[in-house]
Amino acid sequence: MSTQVPKEPETEEVETDPVVKSAQDRRIREKAERTARERVKTDEAPDLEGEDTRVIKVFRYDPEVPEKQEPRFDEFHVPFDKGMTVLDALMYARDTYDSSLTFRHSCRQAVCGSDALFVNGSQRLGCQTQLGDLDEPIRIEPLPHQDVVKDLVVDMQHFYEQMEAVDPFFDPDDLPADEMAEQAQTRANREKIKMSTRCIWCGACMSSCNIAAGNNDYLGPAAINKAYRFAMDEREGSDKKRERIEIIERENGVWRCQTQFSCTEVCPKDIPLTEHIQALKREAVKENLKFW
Amino acid sequence: MHEHDVIVVGAGGAGLRAAIAAQEEGADVAMVTKLHPVRSHTGAAEGGINAALREGDSWEDHAYDTMKGSDYLGDAPAVETLCQDSPEEVIQLEHWGMAFSRDDDGRVSQRPFGGLSFPRTTYAGAETGHHLLHTLYEQVVKRGIEVYDEWYVSDLAVTDADDPENRECHGVVAYDIKSGELSGFKARDGVVLATGGPGQVYDHTTNAVANTGDGVAMAYRAGVPIEDMEMIQFHPTTLPSTGVLISEGVRGEGGILLNDDNERFMFEHGYANNAGELASRDVVSRAELTEINEGRGIEDEYIDLDMRHLGEERITDRLENILHLAEDFEGVDGLTEPMPVKPGQHYAMGGVETNEHGETCVSGLYAVGECACASVHGSNRLGGNALPELIVFGARAGKHAAGGEFEPARITVGETGDSEIGSIDSPVQLGEVGLTRDDVAADGGTAAAPGSSTLSPAETVDRAVERERARVDRLLNKEEGVNHASVRADVQKTMTQNVNVFREEENLKDALADIRVARERYQDVYVSDPSRTFNTDLIHTIETRNVLDLAEAITLGALARDEFRGAHWRKEHQERKDDEWLKHTMLTWTDGEPRLWYKPVVLEGESKTYEPKSRSY
Structure with a gap:
């Protein structure tokens, strides 16, 4: 599926049959539900009261996790420091709130080319884009016109x-x-x-x-x-x-x-x-x- | 099960060069790599490649500089191999079309670098690694070498003999990140580890997020000795907020370092009266931190690197990439203002013990590049010596694994009867937590079934896959527990605080205690992402175990070596002790615990012996 050429969510990959196929599928479903509950809890965990924060809205999709089969956006509140990049914000959100948040990244210095993303409507490297330069809400999506594998990861x-x-x-x-x-x-x-x-x-x-x-x-x-x-x-x-x-x-x-x-x-x-x-x-x- | 003659793990400069060499030797080669090749961290190397190409220079001078730079912990046969082979490997890159910077006569440019007696650092702007990586990958594409990209190798398939020297490596276990499928890869002739450095052991590092030392940790747990792990290079010029590297090329071209009093402290405070800013990296990093600790740092945190006097034309011609990095990652315009810099973890001189052909003591297992220790860098690597190591030893190991002929190696690998045994004064228990007999076997080689004494190579791979599948299932099925990210963050923090440029016994012991706590927490780690599709939570959780094992190894080496040599500074031991310490620190994972021993440095080269001299710049 792709973010820009919308298809009906019911593609062949999407599980429409509520019958659980295997123990593995059941495990995935149960764990996803629990993780979702946990996430809401931990969402409130870090005390960002009084801190300068930014909100990022991140595209979510996973072909095999029931609650993510329908693409959606999740909001994350991240503490803001001067110099913070979109990649820093994503890493903070992943490590603090939801470790299933998935994106490619490696060098953090604009040479490995892993983290090209669609940020507020244009293609940019996450590591090279200053959060402070962006208007809120900050929308982070996978690269348009490519198949999405999961969350911000596209098929290259x-x-x-x-x-x-x-x-x-x-x-x-x-x-x-x-x-x-x-x-x-x-x-x-x-x-x-x-x-x-x-x-x-x-x-x-x-x-x-x-x-x-x-x-x-x-x-x-x-x-x-x-x-x-x-x-x-x-x-x-x-x-x-x-x-x-x-x-x-x-x-x-x-x-x-x-x-x-x-x-x-x-x-x-x-x-x-x-x-x-x-x-x-x-x-x-x-x-x-x-x-x- | 996949099957190839030679399997190369990792596709940075060393891995790509190894694959090309093995294929030229006639082997069926596959590369298995957790990143697509062009994403590898070789691409972030900036400065250049040392090679004695020009009249007035010689491989002997390059070798002399390298031995001196290593503070006499490099092994002469490896160092001489590096310096002899580097020129032809560099010309080979040129013949493959690499976009080197050029002199007016059309030949490749070279520039001065720290610790070099001749300007022999061959470069392509300040993005030499990027060009090297892409040039090698182009040749891999040209040759049609098979690349399994975004496949994470999580274990080696090694047999289970008691003595590591009697073990054999028959392949690897890899996890297809996109599909979540686990597969065995059987190697008929050899496995070449080229997985890069362990920078993620620290939190302020120039290294990529992917640099978790996987190959070193896997080889270590399979019984291969790891060497001189305490020897970590801290690069003097990294951007304070991110750790992004500012090339030594800036100082090579004439950039200067200034403290808060606007003094060129390298000269004015006598750290290096001759070479100044171009002293060896360990010397400059200590000088900067001394300035900062004594209150002459800027905002008590950093030092200024000023290149404005070089002029826009020269900067744009030779260092343009630096302008972009300073602007994008620190918001500074290098043409009109000085750039803030401080030391940051950059490189591991130590790694998997190999000889000058890249062989380890386990038959069929090779290691090259930053994950290996031949040793060419000893206790301090010279700038511009990492890239030639990739191509020189990558080419040799690839050729050797594919059956190419070589002179017998002069460096020995594995323990010999007369190895000196060391002891570790640790405040806490070391190694794996909560060991059982099964775990021990799991971490050594692959055990044969009870009652049978040997496994075929294919069975060895199959058993390794089964074991890994059990581990992955355990991590995925666990319902709740600790997020690996907090464990990794704790390790990084204690390493940066306690096992940094300046090292004290008490701090090193604190680090061991912190690592122990982190190991115990890791016992309860779980993967909250339930998906089989692109589960980076799982990959990072597996990597974090490697980070733990290597953090412990680095700290142990640092505690054992009670002297000051190269990058390794000890508060209680302020001199180099040649009588006692012309030897490598070796660790072998034995029954789930690190065992310390030593092996002598080889100072005898082909036709001369490198007598240790006092090292001043």
């Missing part, structure tokens, strides 16, 4: 497949004869690819893209940017470059982009994605002219 498989569809690896024509010699690269060329190499595979761009939302086969901004990273690297081999240009100019490649710039706006690493897509369109035209 399709994103990875698109990334891998552009042959995302270096393939030079030949290497220096001296095996300890480097392939030279000018500073200007390194500068040209620099921004494209910053991608952390967070998926924010793909989630923000209208074209990708309507056409699941569109390669999307991240994958095209990956192609740009190699195509524009002067060390790259000419055969591989031609192959890769062929990939990105197919039906679901660069020509689908309608330059709406939403990807560029949401990229947490400030990569000029739309510009890179446009540059590859020009590159594709040039490459084709060569063979006329």
Whole structure:
């Protein structure tokens, strides 16, 4: 299921039959009910009286826990300190109120790309978003246009497949004869690819893209940017470059982009994605002219 | 059951390099990793890769600097291997397209780093780890190596011989986080642990939330000795509010450290009259905390790192990422104001005992990267020496596991007849709480059924899966109890308070007592999330046990080593005691308890012996 392309909640995953299928299901149900009761209790536990607090409203869904099969929002009150991020707030809520609150996170410094979320209506990294900059109520949702696995966790498989569809690896024509010699690269060329190499595979761009939302086969901004990273690297081999240009100019490649710039706006690493897509369109035209 | 020739656990720099090497050697390789490879913490490494690439530099000089930096607790054969292999591994990365920063002549750039006699730190902006990680993953994609991502390896399948050296590793048990399915992975030729560091043992750390030392703890409980665990590096420049790392590259490029009186204290207070800010990391971290403790810290908490004089052009060219980190995580503009910094846990020099091929004493089990201890870093790692360790030893272990040929190792692993036995003066009982015979067997290897003496490799894996299934069911079925998060928080707090840069006997004992209480509370831990789908509550609860075992090991090592060496400072013992302590602190999990012993440092290199000298910068 997805937060943005609403389906009826009664999908095949959803348990409509009240008959308990197995001991395991019964366990899940009973424990979920108890956990829900506990949560209400502990919700009141920390004394936040007199403290500066913020309210976060967090999307909840779990395909196999009865009370979470119907998507809902839970509110959590978190104490606020200057410098606190959306990720800090989520971790506080999880560790204090409800340990079943589920989201991906790891490095806490905007390099692992795990915690791209939909915060107050735009794609951002939880760890890079200051709570103090957001209007209340703060709504935290999973990335739109991707299947939700549970709570804020989306299925990234399709994103990875698109990334891998552009042959995302270096393939030079030949290497220096001296095996300890480097392939030279000018500073200007390194500068040209620099921004494209910053991608952390967070998926924010793909989630923000209208074209990708309507056409699941569109390669999307991240994958095209990956192609740009190699195509524009002067060390790259000419055969591989031609192959890769062929990939990105197919039906679901660069020509689908309608330059709406939403990807560029949401990229947490400030990569000029739309510009890179446009540059590859020009590159594709040039490459084709060569063979006329 | 899944089955492959070589199974690599963890997909950061070391794991990816190992997988590529094993595959090039002809093996069928699979990577099993709790994070998708590009999420690994290698991606957060900033500074660079030390490699003697240029005229005027040599691997011998790199080795000398590394031995000195280690305060003579590195083993020379491992250190020399690192320094000899690093140049070709770095060139290999370049040939795989890594986006290194470049000099005007088009060659890869190098810069000065702390403790180095030559500017040999090869870098890609201030985001070298990110580029290294992605470059290696690209090669894994190119080769079609199978990756089981978001599969959490929670135990090893090791046989149950009494003596760990007679045990064999036949695979791992892994939990598919998305589906909640538990599976055995049988390895025909070898298992390579590449699970990274244990930073989550501390609360102020540069490490990712995922860095819970899983591989070290699993190997430890399977009977593999762990080495020099007390040797924890505290990085001098981390942001005070989050622990986010500010690269040593800032000082390498000329950034300076200032106290509240605006003094360059590294020089003005005589901490390092020659190298100043570029002294070794342990030296700079102690200097900063001394300034803060003596009332010259800013807001009594931190020190200023100032790079404004480098100018916008140079900063943007070489350190741009630092501007983003300071802005996003501390709200500071590094171009117009100094950045607040203080020491934070950064790296574990110790880990699973290995030789220079990555082998442990358990047959078929390897360890590489931060989870391993070969030992190349001894008691203090030099900046820029972690990334080459990943690629050098990753490549060697992968090749070895796949049957590649090597010269015999010069470093021995496992206990030998003449090992020196240590004793621990602990105020509390150590090890597992409430042991029964069954638990002991469960934590060593996999016991054979009564009456039969041996298990086949597949049976060994199956038994490990059954045992793990029982543990997972127990955690999920328990109705109420303690939330692991509060146990983990207690451990982190006591470790940061008592087992930090400055260590005193009394505090170390307090930490052991606190860890004991935390262990007892962990007995009552339960998972409140009932779901089989993406149950991070369960994963974190299992990780917390690893955090407990490693916190205890770190503290024990710190208590045992009554001298001051490298990163390990003891209030009661203010000098390096070479007569007594040119040896590694070893812990072996025996019948559910840590057992302490020692093994001598190897100072004899290929053609010279590294005589311990006084270490000044």
